[in-house]
Amino acid sequence: HFRFTKPVGYQTKTISQPDGWDDHSVEENKYEEAEENRLMYVAATRARDLLVVSAYAGDLGERKSWGPLEKGFGGIPELPEYPPAGGVAARRPASRGRKTDTVRPDEAMRARAALQRKLAEASMAGTLQETVTSLAKRDREPPEWAKGGLGLWGSEVHVMLKALGDTWPAAGSGKTGTVVDDDRLLRMARNALVASDRDPAKSRELASLVGAIVRSGFWLRAMRSERRFLEVPFSVKVGPEDAEYGDLVLRAGLVPLAGGRPVVLLPGAPVFLSGAIDLLFKEKDGWIIADYKTDRLPETLSAAGDEDRKKALQALAELYRPQVQLYSRFWEKITGEKVKESGLYFTAHETWHKVEKP
Numbered sequence: 337h338f339r340f341t342k343p344v345g346y347q348t349k350t351i352s353q354p355d356g357w358d359d360h361s362v363e364e365n366k367y368e369e370a371e372e373n374r375l376m377y378v379a380a381t382r383a384r385d386l387l388v389v390s391a392y393a394g395d396l397g398e399r400k401s402w403g404p405l406e407k408g409f410g411g412i413p414e415l416p417e418y419p420p421a422g423g424v425a426a427r428r429p430a431s432r433g434r435k436t437d438t439v440r441p442d443e444a445m446r447a448r449a450a451l452q453r454k455l456a457e458a459s460m461a462g463t464l465q466e467t468v469t470s471l472a473k474r475d476r477e478p479p480e481w482a483k484g485g486l487g488l489w490g491s492e493v494h495v496m497l498k499a500l501g502d503t504w505p506a507a508g509s510g511k512t513g514t515v516v517d518d519d520r521l522l523r524m525a526r527n528a529l530v531a532s533d534r535d536p537a538k539s540r541e542l543a544s545l546v547g548a549i550v551r552s553g554f555w556l557r558a559m560r561s562e563r564r565f566l567e568v569p570f571s572v573k574v575g576p577e578d579a580e581y582g583d584l585v586l587r588a589g590l591v592p593l594a595g596g597r598p599v600v601l602l603p604g605a606p607v608f609l610s611g612a613i614d615l616l617f618k619e620k621d622g623w624i625i626a627d628y629k630t631d632r633l634p635e636t637l638s639a640a641g642d643e644d645r646k647k648a649l650q651a652l653a654e655l656y657r658p659q660v661q662l663y664s665r666f667w668e669k670i671t672g673e674k675v676k677e678s679g680l681y682f683t684a685h686e687t688w689h690k691v692e693k694p
Contacts, residue, residue, distance in 0.1 A: 338364065376404045385458070388415065460602045464588055468611030468666075471587050472659035479651045489542055490630045492528040493683055494567065494614065496546045497628070499524065501566040501615070504559045521547050545683060554681060554688045558624070561617035571610040572666050580665060584609065613663050615681075622676030625663050629656060632684045645685075653680055653689045660691040 339353030354360055380387060389402055391409065400406055439447075500516060521543035529536045549555055558564055574581050584607045601607070615626040629652065637648045664675040679690040 373404055376402065380405060460600060462602055462605050464601050464605065464607045466584070466588060466607055466609050468609060468659055468662045471584070471609070472656070472662060474587060476655055476658065478655050479648070488630050488632055488684070489534075489538075489545070490628075492525070492532055492534070492542060493546060493549075493628060493630055495528050495531075496521075496524050496542075497549065497615075498566045500546075500550055501559070501564065516547065516550055518543065518547065548686055549681075549683055552686050554626075558615060558617040558626070561619055561624075564615070564617035565613075566615055568613045568616055569610070570613070570666065570670060571608060572670060573606050573608055575606045576604045578669075580669075581607070609662075609666065611663065611666075613667065616667070619676070622674040623667060623671075625660065625667060625675055625678040626681050626688075627656065627660050627663065627679075628681050628683055630683050649682060649685065649687060649689065652682070653691070656680055657691050661694050664691075664693060 339357060340351040341348040342351055343349075389405065389409070391400075391402065391406065522539055525543040525546065526536050526539040529539060529542065574584055585601060588601065588607065613625055614628045617624050631652055633645060633648050637645060640648075660678050660680060664678045668675050675693075677690060678693075679688055681688050
C-alpha cells in the first residue's frame with residue numbers, strides 16, 4: 337500500500353491514498369524500516385578487513401546516512417588522525433613559477449618503513465577459517481597417476497545416497513521387502529545428472545554404481561544401526577587451550593588469502609574448522625565414521641593384478657587418511673562420545689578401508 341503526494345513549499349500534499357490508510361501506514365512503516373535495516377546490513381558486511389564510517393558531530397535526525405547503525409557507535413573509538421611522516425608537513429617551495437611537493441630522503445625512508453609495518457600487521461589474521469578437506473590435503477601429494485583427479489559423479493553419488501539413507505526403514509520397524517528397486521535408482525540417477533547439468537545418458541551406469549553400494553554389507557550394517565546420519569555439517573572453534581590447536585596451526589602455516597598475500601595467525605588466534613561427514617552411524621560400543629570416495633583407478637592399474645590394485649588403493653587411502661582422522665577427532669570433541677571405527681568407502685571398488693586413529 338502506498339499513497340501519492342506532491343511537494344507544496346516545504347511540505348507535501350496528499351493526492352490520493354488507499355482506504356484505511358492510517359492502519360496501512362503503520363504496516364508500511366514497519367516494512368520500510370525492515371528494508372532500511374537490510375540495506376544497512378548489506379552495506380556494512382561488504383567490508384572484509386575494516387569498515388570506516390564517517391559521521392557528522394551534530395544530530396542530522398532522519399538524514400543520517402547510517403541511521404540504524406549509529407545507535408551502536410557510542411562505544412566505538414574514533415580513528416586517530418596520523419600526522420605526516422616525520423611529524424611535520426611537507427614543504428611546498430616555489431619552483432619556476434609553480435608549486436611542487438618535496439620530501440627529504442630521511443622522511444621518505446621513515447614513511448616507507450611505516451608502510452611496511454602496516455603491511456606486515458595487515459598480514460596477521462585474528463582468526464582463521466579452514467575446512468577439513470583443504471587442511472588434510474595441504475601437506476600431502478597424491479600419487480603421480482592420481483594427479484588431475486580420478487573421481488566420477490562425486491556429488492551425484494552423495495546426493496543419491498543421502499536421499500536413500502534418509503528414507504531407509506529404521507532398524508526394527510518391521511518393514512520388509514525390496515527397499516531399492518532398479519527403476520527407482522534409474523529415475524534418481526537421471527534426476528541427479530540433469531540437476532548437475534551432466535549427461536543423463538549415463539543414468540544406468542550411475543544407478544548401477546549406487547545400487548551396488550546400497551546392497552553392500554557395509555551399507556546394510558549402517559542401515560541396521562541404532563542411529564545414523566548422512567551428510568552431517570559441523571563447525572568447531574579450536575583455541576590455544578585445545579590439544580589439537582598446535583597441529584592445526586602447524587598445518588595451516590602460510591595461507592594465501594585476499595590478494596594472494598600470505599597471511600599468518602596472530603599468536604593465540606582461534607581456528608574455525610568446518611567440514612561435512614558423509615555417513616555416521618552408532619553401534620552399541622561407539623560411532624563409525626565413513627567418508628565416500630568415488631576415485632577410480634586408471635586403466636593401467638585396473639587391468640593389473642590384485643596386488644597392484646591393492647597397493648594403489650592403499651596409496652589413495654594414505655592421501656585421504658588425515659581427513660578421516662580429523663573427522664573422528666572432532667566428532668569425539670563435539671559429542672563427548674567414542675568413535676570406535678572410521679574409514680574410507682571406495683564406491684567404485686565397493687571397498688571399506690579402515691583408518692587408524694593418530
